Amino acid sequence: MQTFHLPDVGEGLTEAEIVAWRVKPGDDLGINDVVADIETAKSVVELPSPYAGVVGELLVAEGDTVDVGTAIITIADAGADPSDDGAPDAAGASADDGPADAPAAEEGGGSVLVGYGSGGEASTRRRRKKQENAPAQAVGVLAKPPVRKLARDLGVDLADVRATGSVGEVTRDDVLRHAEQASVFRNISTPEWPAVREEKIPVEPVAAAEPVLSPPGRIESIPVKGVRKATATGMVKSAYTAPHVSVWTDVDASRTMEYVKRLKASPDFADVKISPLLIVARAVIWAVQRTPTINAAWVEEEDGAKIHVRHYVNLGIAAATPRGLLVPNIKDAQDLSMRDLAKALERLTITARDGRTTPEDQRDGTITITNIGVFGMDAGTPIINPGEAGIVAMGAIRQKPWVVDGEVRPRWVTTVSGSFDHRIIDGDKISRFIADIASVLEEPALLLD
Known part of the structure; x- marks a missing residue:
């Protein structure tokens, strides 16, 4: 019997939530x-098995958040009884010896899941391809992992x-x-008030991601983990490290x-979705070229702080x-044509909406746009994305009275x-940039410069 421990999937993972099991005993x-x-601080990823055999016991429930190195599943040798606890048989052999062609894997905490070797690769390729091309099935229902996660979030x-x-x-x-x-809902954006009037935060860690309510309660307690924990x-860190200054103009x-x-x-x-955000994105790129330090980062080095x-x-x-x-980013956006930038924005939006944004999509950003106008907001003082020096907020575009040539x-x-x-x-460079x-x-023809 092999025991599979939660590995570091290669992004400095310290903990992860089991979003959904793809197998059963x-x-x-x-x-x-x-x-x-599994859901990490940045994305939902698939967790492959380093062993071949028969699924024994699922040691962690869906919704649980566990540390790297935690035992999450047992896997018995093919043909063995999955309920066997691995005790030595009459010949003194133990199921924990593992299959002959299974790769060695450390079972201690912090091991990185890499290098499964060639054994078993050919025999499983067709099955993996089928899994990748078809939606996952859970409890008799076909649904992709992001859809299952959305369903769980909405109850x-x-x-x-x-x-x-x-x-x-x-x-x-x-x-x-x-x-x-x-x-239970009047609509997605406005849930009804809970019947309970008061909530008590439990002393023990919460096992599931669902809100915890203790009657009678008015306050709802939601465990902070995954993306919310990383964002917070x-x-x-950004708010208390970088001294923020905000400006705006109509x-x-x-x-x-x-x-x-x-x-x-x-x-x-x-064949491309066009919106005012495309023009704003192009304007930000143009303005960065005119004020390059907007696109910088403050870096602490051994010989002192540097501005990169x-x-x-x-x-x-x-x-x-x-x-x-x-906050996914479009790599080397300065090299894109207007059409290519529009397609990149469309891909970014669809990927984020479907829950397919990867950690790589979010790495190495240099400046950010937050489109608060889609929520009906006019302006804001957003917090800078860590590792960057500026963030631009785009407000709602509304028809208003405006003085033109004295009228x-x-x-x-x-x-x-x-x-x-x-x-x-x-301040002068900040003002010039905005x-x-x-x-x-005011005049998109400036982009022809």
Whole structure:
């Protein structure tokens, strides 16, 4: 009997949540077959098995968060009784000796799951390919891991959801539609007040991710882990390390709205989603080129602090997802054409919405845009993403009275705001940067420079 411990999957992992098991006791298992979906601080990833055999016992429940090195599953030799505890038989052999072709793996904490060897690889390749191309099945229901996670977050039982997917799987829209109709909600964004009036925070760690309520209660306690824990840690570090300064200005964005309308009508952009965010992204890249220190980072080195100015733009877009706030970035955005930038923004949005954003997507950002306008907000003072020196907030674009040539006219008006690390950037450069973005929104033809 082999015991598989939670490994470090290669991103400095210290703990992870078991989002969903892909196997059950008695299942046949090949080397590299996926046993579970785990959620780290940055992404949901598949966890492959380093052993071949028969699934014995699942030692951790779905929803539990455990440390690296924790035993999570037992795997018996093929043909062995999975309930066998591994005691020596009459010949003195133990099931823990493992199959002859199984690779050696450390069972101590902190081991990295790498190098499964060639044994068993060919025999499991076809099965893995099938798993990768088909939605995962849980309790008789076909659904991809991000969809199952969304259902769990919304309190939806997948068995009750009518599936509309092409192969009979439950889709994200199916879950949202069911949740919208469920009696516990009036709608997704405005849940009813709980019947209980008071909540008591338990002394023992919470096993599941669901809110914990103790009647009578008015306060709801949600365990802080995964993306929320990583976000909180990063934001506290940023807020109390980098001295923030924020500025903002109102902008007549009427010509930007006309430009967006023309792009939508252009055959060259027929298959791409176009929005004002595309123009804002292009404006930020243009403004960075004119004020490069906006795109810098403060780095503590052995011989003292340094300012690293990046002469490239990995443009981060803050995304509100079912898993929390993520900031994937578009690598080398300065090299992209308007069409390629539009496609990159579309891919980023779809990937984040579907819960497929990877840790690599979020690494090495240089400056971030947060589009608070989609929530109806006009301006804000956002916290800088760690490792960067500035973040731009784009407000809602609304028709407002605006003075043009001495006359009051209805115009499309927005507010551009931002926060910056005052250790790196002085007020004049901050103001120039925001003014440059505003200038492009007022006259997109500046992008032809």
